[in-house]
Amino acid sequence: MRVSLAGTILLLAVAGCSAPPPRGPCEGLVYTDAGLTREQYGPCAKAMVARLDVLWDDLQAIHDKKLSKTDRLHARHHCMATTSELARMWNQAGGSSKLVSMAWDDTDWNRFNYNVDASRTFYTSMCYYGAAGPPPSKMESVHVEARRFVAALR
C-alpha cells in the first residue's frame, strides 16, 4: 500500500516537473508606451487571422446543404471551439482595452485590431446563433482587410 502510494506521489512529482506546454504566439507580449512592435505582435496577428480563416471555412460548411447533417453539426462544434480559441488569444494579447481602446503609435495596427475584433464578433454570432437569412456569400470586408494586412507583413 505504502509503496504504491509513494509510487503515485513520485509519478505526480515527475509529471509536475516535466516541461511546461509551449507558449502561444499571443502570450507574454511586452507593451511599451508605443504599443507592440511588428516583430513582437506579427506572429500573434498571423495566428489570429488564421483562426478567422478557419471560422470562415466552418461557416461555409455549416450552411452547405450538400453536406450531411452530422457533418454540418460537426462544423458548428468546430466553429464554436475556434471562437473560444480566438477569444483566448485575443485576451492573451491584451484584450479589447489594449488592442482597440488605446491608440498605438503605429495606427495601422489599431486598424488591424479593429478589423479582427469586428470579424470575430460577427463570425462568433453567426457560429452560435446561425444566419437568419441566407448564408454569407462573401467574406466580411474587415476580415479581407485583416488578411491583406498580415500578408503584407515581412
Added chain:
Amino acid sequence: MSKPGASWRRSVDACLILAIAAVAAAACAKPERVQMGQVMRMGEFVLRADSVQVYSREHQGVPLEVKVLFTLGGGNRFDRLDFAEAVSRRGRVYLGTSAGWRDRCWFLGVGDDQRQMYMLGHPPRGSSGYTVDIGNPYGKPKRFILDLGK
C-alpha cells in the same frame, strides 16, 4: 491504544490553532492611513489623490455622489491600464462613511496616457466622514485607508 474520538479532537485543535494564526496575521497586516495629496506606493506605481467632489444629482435620482480624482505615475501607459484593473479587481476599492456605510467602487483610467484616474461612489443622503479603502495587489501595505477630509 488511543481513546475514541482523539484524532477528531486533534484535528479540531489544529483548526483552532490555524484560525488563531489567521486572525493574528490579519491583525498584524495594518492598513496605512493616508491623507489627500499624500503618495501611495504600490509596486512600481505611485498613486496620489488630488481632489474630491461631493455633490447631488437629485434630478437624476442620485442623492449623493462622491468623485475622487487621482494621479498615477510609474510604468508605461499600458501598465497603468493594468493597474486600474488590478487594484479594482484583485485589491478591491471601497468607499466608506463615518456612519459605517461601505460600498465597492472601481478605478477608471482617463485618456490615452492613463495618468489620471477617478472613482465614483454613491453614499446615502446626509453622509459624511468619507474614507476610501484601497487594496494593494502589489505587496505591502496590503491596504491604504485614504481620508478624504469631508
